[in-house]
Amino acid sequence: MKNHYIKAFSLTLAAVIALNMTACGKAGDDKASNTQDENSSTQETAQEDSAVSEGKDDTDKDNADAQADADSQSEDVADAQNEADTNSQEETNAESENNSDDSLSTLDSAKNDAGTDAISIAAYEEVYAPVLDAYRDILKNGYDYEGPLSDYIAMGMLEDVNYVEKDIMNDTVGYLIKDLSGDGVPELVVGRNRQKDFIGPGNEGIVYCCYTCKDNKPVLVFDGFNRSCYYWAGDGKFSYLGSGGIMYQYFGLCHLSDDGTKEVWEDFYFSEDNHDGTASYYHNTLGTDDVDKSEKLDITDMDFSNEEDSLVKEELPLTLFKDSGDGVEADSGELTKVFKNNMSAAELRVIEKKLNSIGYYGFLLRSFTDPHYIDWNEVFYTGAGFDQHGATKEVRDAFLKATGDDEIYTDLTVVSGKDVRDYVKKTTGFDYDEMVNDLDWVYLEKYDLFISEHGDTNMAFVTVNEGMLEDGEYTIIYTNYEGEEYGVTFTEENGTYRFKSNLPDYIAKNPSYEPDIDQSTITEGQLIPDSDQRYLTEDDLKGFSEEELRIARNEIYARWGRKFKDKKLQEYFETMEWYFPMTEPDDFDESLLNVYEKENLDFISKYEKKIKK
Incomplete structure (x- = not known):
């Protein structure tokens, strides 16, 4: 059976994607105002659109100066701050408290003769620390949806961290702190530079999230994911590409408002299903898919597609988390593994012998992330060790009648229905009726027999390399008959192996890939x-x-x-x-x-x- 871990992770985010589908094209004028919620307790927590208040007074930089005056409690420091905002700031020696609710401590004590940009990175890294720490943590340890920083992780990061190898993520994910709106307050952009797929040479900067600073705290401006993705377009601008299905496509170009709290759209295009196999195309500068607020375009499908293809996707000037010196270890070329080989060579040889026995080798011939997806045709191919006494003439005649054949040309493998059901229960803990892949043999209900005709064997030996036993569960890394490394996980009960999964070794060793949902819903x-x-x-x-x-x-x-x-x-x-x-x-x-x-x-x-x- 195929690698259903791909499907399993897809469903981990499926409900979240479904909730966001209607918002993929920035539906309505509320796109700029986002809300952070928790998903229902039955699903993985994933970040949806977070709120940015639009009720703030739209004033100029003097407000920030006034706040600095109040917090610094020093006229000299306030003057120095005002000078910093005009790039002619002098040194200030005022002491500050290390509290995110107070004034920007680093700004208050920074050497200001280098100008605002020079002090921004150090100062605003303190303000944006919770966001930065969340991304450092997920890169290093994987995603903990109950963790204290989980609300800062954008869905796009969740998608990537679960299917892109850790070393690639470490080499491509980083952040940019820069004043993109021109209000003197640097924004935070977290993203990844990904090699362009079928577009041409170079990298495209995918933006996971953009934050600004209000009241000395990080405030989300927007975040993205696979179906609602932002790209760096250079010069403080962002390209956007969203999809709600083939007939519902959305794309455009935006920049930040003067106060940095929302998107200002320069162009926004979208398509609308006519429900007759065709689509209509619209344009506006509001970032909405409301046809009443948009201009209907007299263009062809190809014109619309070409306009979408013209989206600018430039490389982000990122500081990689692994190079920032704050906890992300530079990768050595291997995945960081939770797996630890803690079994002796003698123990592994015993397991190797058992896995190569007729009752077990079939479990290693197909991948599965859930025992419901075991390929029972492989397990029982040569009888799984059950006695083969040969079929009686009555049974053989019934088999021929069921198949419509005139004669039996090769050997018959015959296993009783009771043996099949009992063995499935013993080796998985589940009933045969719960299996997704039935035994695809002729079943003679009158005799309760499963019968298959073939004259060969599917036996293929494996070599066990290493293993881990933790909390009663074995993870055994082996090399299969094709020279590929896989990891099989199982428990042992009364001398019988009860299988849980069989996956490529790098997945078997990384718990973040383990599915936790019923794959029959995919x-x-x-x-x-x-x-x-x-x-x-x-x-x-x-x-x-x-x-x-x-x-x-x-x-x-x-x-x-x-x-x-x-x-x-x-x-x-x-x-x-x-x-x-x-x-x-x-x-x-x-x-x-x-x-x-x-x-x-x-x-x-x-x-x-x-x-x-």
Whole structure:
């Protein structure tokens, strides 16, 4: 079975994405006013739009000076602060308290002859410390949704930190403290410089969040995520790209207001579904998808797409967290691992022998993040160790009648239904009826027998390399028959292994990848959700259009988290809650596909050619 950890994480954020779908295009004029809430207790906590009060008096820099006067309790310090705001500041020797609710302590005591910009980084790093600490922590330790700093983490960071390798994140994530609005108060931008995908050389700066400072505290201006993403456009500006589905696209260019508390839109474009297979296109400078407040454009689909493609996405001038000297360790080339090899060589050899036995090797032939997704065809392929006494003539005749064949050409593997059900329960803790992947054999209800005809074996040995035993759970890292390193996790009860997952080693060693939801809910929106579990027939494909057939074929890849070079195809799958893009097209390993997927890819492709003739 496929790597369902991709799907599992997709659903961890699915509810949050669903809640944000209607806001992806900055729906309504309220886009600039965000609110921070907690998600329901049944879901991972994820940051939604945080509030920025628009009721503040829109005054000039004298307000900040007046606050500095009141807090500094020193006329000399206040004068020095005023001079700092005009870039002709003199040295001030006033002492300050290290309290975020008081005046900017670093500003009060800084050497001011270098000007405002020179003192901003040090001063405002104190103000923005809670935000910066939250991002340092998630880079170093992973995301703790109950942690005291979790509210500062943007959803875009959650998406990236869960599927981008730690060393890549450390090498690309950082922050920028700079006055982007021109009011003398530096804003904080946290983002990542990512290599452009199919756009051209260079990097594009993805903005996770932007904060300003009010009353000496960080205040969120905006944050983004995959379907509602901000990019650095240079010169204090931001490009925006959002999606609510194929017919609902949003993009534009904005900068910060004079007081730095909200977005001011220079251009905002969006599309609206006409519900007849076409879309209408609109433009405004308000950042809203309200058609009544927008100009309807007389342009083609291609014109709209070209306008979107012209979005500026420049590299962010970031200070990397790993280089800031504040707790993020420079990566050594390996993932930071919670995994610790604490088992002896003798213990590992015993486990290796058992994993290679006929009853267990089948559990290692397919990936699964949840025992509900174990491929029981592999486990029982040669009988899983149950006695094979041969089928009686009566049973053989019943088998032939069920298959429609005239004779049996090779060996039959026969396992009783009771043995199957008992073994599933012993090795997973769940009932057979709860399994997603049924045993795809002929089942003779009269005899309660599962029967398969084949003349080969699927036996493949593994080599155990290291292992960890913690709180009664084993994580065993092994090399499979293809030379790949995997990690299988299980507990042991009464001498029987009870399996939990089988994943690539770097995931098995990193608890942040562990799913915590029922994966049976991930198929909504799929055209053929079981094309990875059975061979398709022409009856399955009849009635599909050419485009639907293309989508059904590529669903097989999409379930694995493969990205697509075709822009429209990528956008389509990004509207699916179960889809979580992880692997570049050229990096995808075709050997991950199971026999059903490989056969069905070829079958659908041939059917597409057939109907085109």
